[in-house]
Amino acid sequence: MSRTKLPKPIRYALSMVLIVLLSTWAAASWTFADPDGNAPKISLKREIGYNLIIKEGRWAPLKLTLTSDVNVSGDIVVRVDPLNGGDTVSYIRHVELPRNTPKEVVIGMAGIPYNKSSNTIQFFEGSVKDGTSIPFTTKNGYVESMTVPGTAVGVLSSDPDTMNFLNTLRSKGKDVSVIPMVAGDVPSDPMLLDMLDVIVMNNFASDMLSQEQVKAVKNWVGTGGTLVLAGGEGYAKTVRGFEDLSPVEVKGTQRVTKLPELAQLGAKPLSLEDGITLSAASIKPGTQVLLRSEGQPIFASHVEKQGKVWYAAYNAGTEPLASWSGHPAVWQTVLQKDFSQTQNQNNYGYWGTIPGNLLQLGNALDYFPALHVPSFGLMLLILLIYVIVAAPLMYLILKKLDKREWAWLLIPSVALISSAIIYAVGASDKNAERSHTISVVEMDGQGSGQRVSATAFFAPRSGDYELEFPAQTYIGIGNSSGGSFIGGQSGNASGTYIDMGQGGTKVNLNEVPYWSISKVWAQQRANEQVGAFETKISVNDQGDLQGTVKNTTDRNFSNVVIVMGGKLVKLGDMKSGETLPLQSSGGGLGTAFNDLGSAIFPYYGGQDVHERERIMLNSYLPSTALYNARTYVLAWNNDELLSYKSDGRRIAGEQLNLWLQKVNLNWSNNGTISVPYGFVSPSIITGAGSGWNQNGNNLIDMGQGSMILDYDMPSGITASKLNEIHFRQQTLGQNTDYAVMNWQTQKWEPVKWTKNLYSLMQGAFGDYLLNGRTLRLRITVQNQTTFSLPDLSLKGKGNTP
Incomplete structure (x- = not known):
């Protein structure tokens, strides 16, 4: 029996394939194993945070030092299973390990507790997707930390x-x-x-x-x-x-x-x-x-x-x-x-790998504008048409044609067509990848600002997705409704892979279910050039605000609001370069400070178009330093501040941005200084009471103990310029004593209220203002009570910057 000889071109191609395979095998042998064919021996040293200390809800460095006995390349993977909920997250870095040469890898980790039960560190030669895990020669392939x-x-x-x-x-x-x-x-x-x-x-x-x-x-x-x-x-x-x-x-x-x-x-x-x-x-x-x-x-x-x-x-x-x-x-x-x-500030802790204040910000993502519930009226109309067509109308037509046996075919066909129409109506806005992003930009008033963003990614199909973010973007993954945000399910087996490479940050969402929403938090510790609101605002004796606000940014804003000293002034929309006058007593916020969202965006029933804005104001704003200062401008727009790709494709999306900037006031008017109540906020220096907390209405709940407050004079105001200093206490509390520090005698002097008012003696302000600027007050509580932080008003002569 003769054998058929393969044509020469085919024999040549097979020879080349064999050579390539042998070369690949030889290279792999050199790269991943020693001459005896054993697996690489890799040692691991690790240190998280600084001196093993990390701060709750903040990013911290994880230093990994790897040493291999052979040349090897692969992925170092830190898998985190948060103890308090949230999806499994794996931080990945690709590393090249030269033989017997220590290689240090630094990975940014979320500020949550780490112990043997919450994380593992592995090395995969080649890659984590298709490589082999190489055990470390050193024990304890995990990190432990103390969270403070x-x-x-x-x-x-x-x-x-x-x-x-x-x-x-x-x-x-x-x-x-x-x-x-x-x-x-x-x-x-x-x-x-x-x-x-x-x-x-x-x-x-x-x-x-x-x-x-x-x-x-x-x-x-x-x-x-x-x-x-x-x-x-x-x-x-x-x-x-x-x-x-x-x-x-x-x-x-x-x-x-x-x-x-x-x-x-x-x-x-x-x-x-x-x-x-x-x-x-x-x-x-x-x-x-x-x-x-x-x-x-x-x-x-x-x-x-x-x-x-x-x-x-x-x-x-x-x-x-x-x-x-x-x-x-x-x-x-x-x-x-x-x-x-x-x-x-409120301490929200963390959930999954997300700080609590940012998690609250993400609640606004639940209101995805591009995804709608199908109209009830439209769905009812389709159902009625189906009922009419599938029953009496079809029966009458078939009876007239004497073809009633066709019903066995036509009724299922009509049902299928109706189902297809209902599905098409319901899925009309769910057939493509979409994003919904909200951002907060805190502006410094000098032209730069810092941004934090949260985004919801809608997956129209099940499977794996790769999201690509700009370089140096730190990613957090949270959850909702007690389960994971990722895929809308709890306990995703594959979890999420986060790879911060030089070219950008990649987030791999694995096994995402059909029609699901994934929520991702994106942070960068960097200032962006964003412009500023140029403010020239002063306050008269009655506490009314007057002056101008100019938009020096290159952006247009809506719902611009000034919040100052318990006043709320709505300016409306502002175009780039526009200047608006500010001459209004504004609306007193009072207890509405605890619900600033409703004060700015009241809801009167019907379609709620400002739910996201209220959530952002009432959940995220209290965690900022601006909130307690109560002197800031806030504005909104829909510009694209964060863009990212899905598997290399740009995603159609919607954005909502909150812009915040502290406002400085001019306290002098024609040589007269007037600072009304509500504009000077105290700092709590010591709160030694047995369990105290502060709510949004400036009220303190505290048990037995003492609290010390410092009042810093506004910029440009010193003791030499003042001729009146008054305290006002709206809620004194029960069994509560007040005293002011006399820095000259180093003694506390009792405060005696007259109709909830107290005035310092004229001519002696230098004794009570440290270095002419800081006034100190002590509040002593005998038993559990509620009191407000006293307000301060100032009057004097001179000019301020």
Whole structure:
């Protein structure tokens, strides 16, 4: 029997295929295994957060160090199963591991508890989709962390124990965590500093930081962080690389043997017989001085976009200051805004991998404008037509034609056609991928702003989807109705893969059901150039607002509103470049501050077209620093701020954006200063009562204990310009005593209310205003009660900026 010989071209093609297969096998043998054919041996070192501390609801770095005994490439996968609900999320990074060379990988992780039960770390040679898992030679393929709430203070100092005295503030109701750091801890991505509220650089050699690290710290400050630059005679090395952020120009040093102003602020005796060294400095324009001594600034600060930078004239680790009992009180006053922020603002915790305040923002996504419930009238009409056609009409026609046996065919056909029509009507807006995105942009008033977005992705078909977001976008996945947002189901077996590559962030949604909605949160710690609202607003003696608001952005806005001092003024729509007059007493908000959404967008029944706006105002706004200040402009538009793709295709979508900006007022009118009640909000310095909380109506519920409030005078107003200071208390509370601090005598003086009013004695304001700017009040409660935070009004002579 003869064999048929294959044609030469086919034999050639088969030979080439065989060569390719053999080459691929040889390359794989070199890449993924040693000469003996064994699997690679990979060791793992891991560290999450800073000193294993992460902050609840904030992003934190996870450092993984991998070392392989052979050349190997693949995906490192961190799988997270949130303990409190939410879908399984896997963070992926592709890595190339050269033989016997440690490789560090940094992954941004959500601020939730991590332990053996909540996460696993795996390495897949090739890729996670089709590769083989390689077990690590080291044990514990997971991370553990300690999650802290409150204020997180990172410390870069020559002495790692420099700021440990802040831990004593916990006994005074301040939830503070001090985290020592070294230069290598500082990341090049500002989002990985997200878990820190304050960074203190004290007598620290900043030139150890790379340009990328310095840039990251600056971006972190510009997007809301607080940076403290200190060091005394070591200030020059501390400020190196951050000269443009420093509130002062340092010109040498000076030796002092007393600092009475500092002792006054700390309310404790301070002996400096051996002296300490201060840096001598002149302040830059726009800098506010908290404390001076013999004309020299001891503490000074200025605003940097949405953040703040402090200058301290001495080394915080120098004795006897380091162990001085008044030192914690000094720094509590310096950083009061950062400490009070965590106390006053609602702490929503987290759900899945989403911070609670952002999760509340995502509730507005449930109102997907492009997806509609079919019209009841239309569906009823189709049903009636079907009933009429399928029964009497068809019967009469077939009877007249004497073809009643055709009913066996026609009735099912009509039913199928009717079903198809009903499906087509119901699915008319559900046959394509769609997105619904809401964003909040907090503007700094100088042209830049920071944005956070939440988006809902509608999948018209079941299967896997890949969403592509811009580079450096951090993604969170949450849930709804007790189940997972992903696919609208709970316990998705495959979960979600998030891969932050250099070209962009990819989110793989696996096993998504038919007609389902997936919700995704997108964050970037970066300032965008967005323009600003230019405001020229003053207040008269009656508290009426007057002036102008100009839209200097390149965008048009609707429903522009000014909220100031308990007043609500609606300006309406504003086009780019438009200026609108503001001369109205506005509407008093009163208790409506707890429901600002309904105050701006009242609902009178019928079709509710502003449900999303009310949810965003009442859920997200209270978590911002603007809310307590109560002096801001807010506006809306539908511009596209976040765009992303699905499997490389652009998605048709709808957007709703809330824009917020703090407003500064001019308090002088023809040389007369007038600050009515409601415009100066206190900061809670200490809340040591047994279980206290603050609601949106400025009311405090507190058990036995005391609370200390600081009132900072508005910009440009000092004790020398004032001739009247009045307190007004709307709800005094039961068995509650009030006292004001006399800084000169270092004693608390009782406040005696007359018809809920109290006035400080004229001519002695300097005794009650620390450094001419800060007034301190103490409220002591004997048993559980409710009281309001006192309002302050000011009158005087002079001009303010």
